Amino acid sequence: MFKKVPQIASKENISKIKRLREQALSVDHLVDGIFKGDKTALARAITLVESSAQEHLQKAEAIIEKCLSKKxxxxxxxxxxxxxxxxxxxxxxxxxxxxxxxxxxxxxxxxxxxxxxxxxxxxxxxxxxxxxxxxxxxxxxxxxxxxxxxxxxxxxxxxxxxxxxxxxxxxxxxxxxxxxxxxxxxxxxxxxxxxxxxxxxxxxxxxxxxxxxxxxxxxxxxxxxxxxxxxxxxxxxxxxxxxxxxxxxxxxxxxxxxxxxxxxxxxxxxxxxxxxxxxxxxxxxxxxxxxxxxxxWFLQGVDEHLKRQFYSGQSSKSLLKKYLSMVEKGKMAPSHAIRKLFAEYRQ
Amino acid sequence: MFKKVPQIASKENISKIKRLREQALSVDHLVDGIFKGDKTALARAITLVESSAQEHLQKAEAIIEKCLSKKxxxxxxxxxxxxxxxxxxxxxxxxxxxxxxxxxxxxxxxxxxxxxxxxxxxxxxxxxxxxxxxxxxxxxxxxxxxxxxxxxxxxxxxxxxxxxxxxxxxxxxxxxxxxxxxxxxxxxxxxxxxxxxxxxxxxxxxxxxxxxxxxxxxxxxxxxxxxxxxxxxxxxxxxxxxxxxxxxxxxxxxxxxxxxxxxxxxxxxxxxxxxxxxxxxxxxxxxxxxxxxxxxWFLQGVDEHLKRQFYSGQSSKSLLKKYLSMVEKGKMAPSHAIRKLFAEYRQ
Missing domain, CATH: 3.40.50.300 (P-loop containing nucleotide triphosphate hydrolases)
Structure with missing residues (x-):
């Protein structure tokens, strides 16, 4: 006797996953599945939402939007x-x-x-x-x-x-x-x-x-x-x-x-x-x-976006390093360092 | 008999303040006074530092820099x-x-x-x-x-x-x-x-x-x-x-x-x-x-500067209002709203 296979990994589910993978991951198809309470569709949609791939972004947003509309x-x-x-x-x-x-x-x-x-x-x-x-x-x-x-x-x-x-x-x-x-x-x-x-x-x-x-x-x-x-x-x-x-x-x-x-x-x-x-x-x-x-969530996200935009740049990184070191050593007041940093950054 | 005048408002101090006002508020003069422990010079310098007038900024920074150097x-x-x-x-x-x-x-x-x-x-x-x-x-x-x-x-x-x-x-x-x-x-x-x-x-x-x-x-x-x-x-x-x-x-x-x-x-x-x-x-x-x-202090100041720069703009204000309202009503996921906001902002 084999041990009972948990439902999630059952033969039926495995073939279902395969079918879903073969199909295009259409937004409507996934949302339909989610609304019906289909766990496989839900799992696939979450994977899409979690993806950081640019091509998944719009699909993910469309799915979330439709899901938000459901009471x-x-x-x-x-x-x-x-x-x-x-x-x-x-x-x-x-x-x-x-x-x-x-x-x-x-x-x-x-x-x-x-x-x-x-x-x-x-x-x-x-x-x-x-x-x-x-x-x-x-x-x-x-x-x-x-x-x-x-x-x-x-x-x-x-x-x-x-x-x-x-x-x-x-x-x-x-x-x-x-x-x-x-x-x-x-x-x-x-x-x-x-x-x-x-x-x-x-x-x-x-x-x-x-x-x-x-x-x-x-x-x-x-x-x-x-x-x-x-x-x-x-x-x-x-x-x-x-x-x-x-x-x-x-x-x-x-x-x-x-x-x-x-x-x-x-x-x-x-x-x-x-x-x-x-x-x-x-x-x-x-x-x-x-x-x-x-x-x-929205306002924090806006702030994070602003920071990410700034801190990911090469010039801002080196400017930050330079002025932070002066501030840490107590050679320059932070307010002064900030003004100089952004003056240089804008150039 | 008059009540004793507090030292800070003594005749001597008042004329000293007048003299100082008549002089150009030279950085060296003020720093010199501060280093000597002259309270009037200290008060004048703090007023400079507290000023939001653009023309006081560089003097204020120079004074702070010199004061930072004193152990x-x-x-x-x-x-x-x-x-x-x-x-x-x-x-x-x-x-x-x-x-x-x-x-x-x-x-x-x-x-x-x-x-x-x-x-x-x-x-x-x-x-x-x-x-x-x-x-x-x-x-x-x-x-x-x-x-x-x-x-x-x-x-x-x-x-x-x-x-x-x-x-x-x-x-x-x-x-x-x-x-x-x-x-x-x-x-x-x-x-x-x-x-x-x-x-x-x-x-x-x-x-x-x-x-x-x-x-x-x-x-x-x-x-x-x-x-x-x-x-x-x-x-x-x-x-x-x-x-x-x-x-x-x-x-x-x-x-x-x-x-x-x-x-x-x-x-x-x-x-x-x-x-x-x-x-x-x-x-x-x-x-x-x-x-x-x-x-x-420095890093918070950098973040504040980034935010101020963004939030003070007219277009960002109306975009924020628009998307915040959609987010609050639950019509759009915050992450989506943020992406759309910045896409419109950059245009």
Missing amino acids: SHSVRIGITGVPGVGKSTFIEVFGKMLTEKGKKVAVLAVDPSSSLSKGSILGDKTRMQTLARDPNAFIRPSPAGDSLGGVAQKTREAMILCEAAGHDIILVETVGVGQSETAVHGMVDFFLLLKLAGSGDELQGIKRGIIEMADAIVINKADGPNEEQANWAKTEFTRALHLYPPKKNEWTPKVLTCSATENKGIIEIWQLIKDFVALTKQNGSFVDNRVRQRKN | SHSVRIGITGVPGVGKSTFIEVFGKMLTEKGKKVAVLAVDPSSSLSKGSILGDKTRMQTLARDPNAFIRPSPAGDSLGGVAQKTREAMILCEAAGHDIILVETVGVGQSETAVHGMVDFFLLLKLAGSGDELQGIKRGIIEMADAIVINKADGPNEEQANWAKTEFTRALHLYPPKKNEWTPKVLTCSATENKGIIEIWQLIKDFVALTKQNGSFVDNRVRQRKN
């Missing part, structure tokens, strides 16, 4: 936590609970440290085997990219495609390298920080600024002998959250414990998120936040 | 706190203690909300009357400006001039409007947060991110019936500080109490700052921090 009532949930906290197991159990409730779940990731542009697909599939086989779940690893901005942009666009494919819960996972939590926080409705009850000094090890971003802190692995520590950590984190002023959206961040392996406390987390969505939709901050996120 | 062993201390916390009284008492120890003190300010470009000079002088009359103190109100970036830049430059004039302690006060604390934190060696023991819920009212910036939290007005509350607040803040991971410079932020009006706990604050300086000079982070600040 969605999705909830976007960001999930972060240090390696070892049990993110994969948590997402698998949490996702499974959602699909059992009839939800369609998409799992995306922002991992600027990943250089495994292809390998990590299999990696993620292995990590979340049960969810990967679920017809109502779609798992996509982090896009590769040189910059966090680029990686985050592609994930944002993949999210739009997943929503058009009918996925109403989008889970965006991040490993928390550098500023990646801020990037994920800027693209989701609800931000969940996974923690582990450990050595008793949990708060000390927490990354700066992250508590302020969290809508919920969930202490995982609250099972067996860890349970007491988890409850202790819950008290500590609750106190820490009280140190911050109330959020504008009127939501008070909460601390919960759970055990992903024992499937305990998982439904409570979903209930909490539903409370959050109900509150913020009612007071208008849910929509306000989405509009603000789109606006920021 | 200084200054300590730059940022002081923030909400209105009513007693900043002026604290600075007066703290400054006076320093001048009595033979230090030369300069008090600068970053207040982007101030539109009193002239009036506030007198305002500040009134607030710190004793210090203003002290020959070893120099008080300069916040420069006026449209943007925090502009105000902060001028204060940074004024700081260089004060240091060249022999002021070895620079106190930079900020009212904490918007991002002004971040701006001041980025130009000082030591950042002091003044707090008041009040209603018993001190931490709740604290501005986001500020605890992370503080090298010391000083609870002022710890006198009379307030003393108990102040000690309670000290415990609370100490605990809050422990929630943060250690700083790279190896400094552990401390909480102290003081009473500026009763002159209690003031020397202890100075001792703490001396400990900080000793530690960070020994481990190299003092100098590293200054180099990094200069570098950031």
Whole structure:
């Protein structure tokens, strides 16, 4: 007997992929497939969107535009936590609970440290085997990219495609390298920080600024002998959250414990998120936040474009080097150096 | 009998100012005065540096350049706190203690909300009357400006001039409007947060991110019936500080109490700052921090210049408006809008 082949790699899917490859990747064909919830079409379209090849750009933009026009009532949930906290197991159990409730779940990731542009697909599939086989779940690893901005942009666009494919819960996972939590926080409705009850000094090890971003802190692995520590950590984190002023959206961040392996406390987390969505939709901050996120994404992109244009030039690079060195040595005031730099640059 | 005229407005000074005005404001003359510690020359030079008139630019830059070449062993201390916390009284008492120890003190300010470009000079002088009359103190109100970036830049430059004039302690006060604390934190060696023991819920009212910036939290007005509350607040803040991971410079932020009006706990604050300086000079982070600040100041300035150049144009403004509106309505993905914007802009 052979081991059961996961659905995604079934014979039927493989031949389907081949057929799609043989066809021209027509925009209408892909969008049609996405709207029907065809995971293969969705995956192909995301690949197009992630491509940096110039010839794919217009097709990608046309696909995104069409997908934007499709109404969605999705909830976007960001999930972060240090390696070892049990993110994969948590997402698998949490996702499974959602699909059992009839939800369609998409799992995306922002991992600027990943250089495994292809390998990590299999990696993620292995990590979340049960969810990967679920017809109502779609798992996509982090896009590769040189910059966090680029990686985050592609994930944002993949999210739009997943929503058009009918996925109403989008889970965006991040490993928390550098500023990646801020990037994920800027693209989701609800931000969940996974923690582990450990050595008793949990708060000390927490990354700066992250508590302020969290809508919920969930202490995982609250099972067996860890349970007491988890409850202790819950008290500590609750106190820490009280140190911050109330959020504008009127939501008070909460601390919960759970055990992903024992499937305990998982439904409570979903209930909490539903409370959050109900509150913020009612007071208008849910929509306000989405509009603000789109606006920021655009304005940040404009600034990045301006910088890229300038910093990629050969003359600007050498001018920057020259004046930066003078500034660092304290020989020239920065304002003076900037004026001279741009005067030379314009020549 | 007339009331004693403060030294700064003495007859001698007034005629000196007149003479200076009659002379051409020669760079060498001003720099010479600054190096001799002449407060009138210093004030005139700062006015030049703060001027936005094009004809003053080169003189100002020449003065700054010369002042940069003068060696200084200054300590730059940022002081923030909400209105009513007693900043002026604290600075007066703290400054006076320093001048009595033979230090030369300069008090600068970053207040982007101030539109009193002239009036506030007198305002500040009134607030710190004793210090203003002290020959070893120099008080300069916040420069006026449209943007925090502009105000902060001028204060940074004024700081260089004060240091060249022999002021070895620079106190930079900020009212904490918007991002002004971040701006001041980025130009000082030591950042002091003044707090008041009040209603018993001190931490709740604290501005986001500020605890992370503080090298010391000083609870002022710890006198009379307030003393108990102040000690309670000290415990609370100490605990809050422990929630943060250690700083790279190896400094552990401390909480102290003081009473500026009763002159209690003031020397202890100075001792703490001396400990900080000793530690960070020994481990190299003092100098590293200054180099990094200069570098950031330069790089931020380059980015600001790029943006200003772009955003001030008429065509870019209307393009931004057009595409931002499409993005906000969710009709176009930001990445697409950015590409179209710059394609149109280049035409």
